[in-house]
Amino acid sequence: MARGTAESRIISWQGNAVGLLDQTLLPREEKEILCDTLESLWEAIKSLRVRGAPAIGVAAAYGVVLAGELSRAEDPETFAEEVRKGCDYLATSRPTAVNLFWALDRMRAALEGSRGKPVSVQREALLAQARAIEAENNAVCEQLSAHGAKLLAEEARVITHCNAGGLACGNYYGTALGVILKAAESGKRVRVYVDETRPLLQGSRLTAYELLRAGVEATLICDNMAGHVMRTQGVDAVIFGADRIAANGDTANKIGSYSLAVLAKAHGAPLYVAAPISTIDFSLESGAQIPIEERAPAEVTGWQGHPSAPEGVAVYNPAFDVTPAEYITAIICEKGVCYPPFRESLGRLR
């Protein structure tokens, strides 16, 4: 996302509503929407108007602030109960990105910390916590981007998948894309192959858009071209983000990430996963326990209302897959670069 006013509009608190740049309309239209009910914010998360693990967390945090604003309760306990219900409701929007649950837990803790205090004080505590989550997330993305940039050579051809840029995080750098942006800022020549990322095209619509705006060399490919590109053009690294990382390093990310990881291994290219520590779910032993979101068949059978498959065909539409840790060269986070065995290196981040 271009620096300046644009990224400040990806997610914003508007006093009585959560402002979102509607990512379903990009790249053809930059339109801000206002979610002034929890239902409209839930719908915005579900339908990917705001998407990407860290961005979902920040949006949900402001959603809890909104729940507080909407409550008419004057009694502190009733107010807190209504806000807790708002947290529970927002938690049902999407299952895979753990940042959603991480942010909601922090908001619940802020509520608990102001327990019994007047409603106005509880509202202030919620807003302060949401602002803190946002500010930390912005700092963390820039830090991990700087760590990751050092892993790229002076001249590097990389493949990335989905969108793990500023749009996915509510800031400028994002995670995997931040690694690329920071490397380019430091004078390295980075050429990026952008997987279009079927079925919702986060790669072509969002990543290509962000890279072009940042002036980074980007070439769009269909997902099924990655193997051919690696074999014929040569690729120095694969970099993608994460929605949830288990304690052993198994990583859930956008569907197609696993295939890319297998290809990277077959071609001897390192695979870097870039994600904040808030994306690591230490409660899960392995990726087998990560809930994988399944989405509507219509996302596969057509595009924006135009059918591309016969009516009635059976569809399987998992939104994420899990890349086993053995395919991952390193996991880049705000504290530095973690190498295998990940159970130990990630464990030290707790």
Ligand code: MRU
């Ligand atoms: O379904 P999406 O668009 O929310 O999926 C997003 C991804 O898979 C991203 O790669 C991931 O959330 C990392 S974002 C920094």
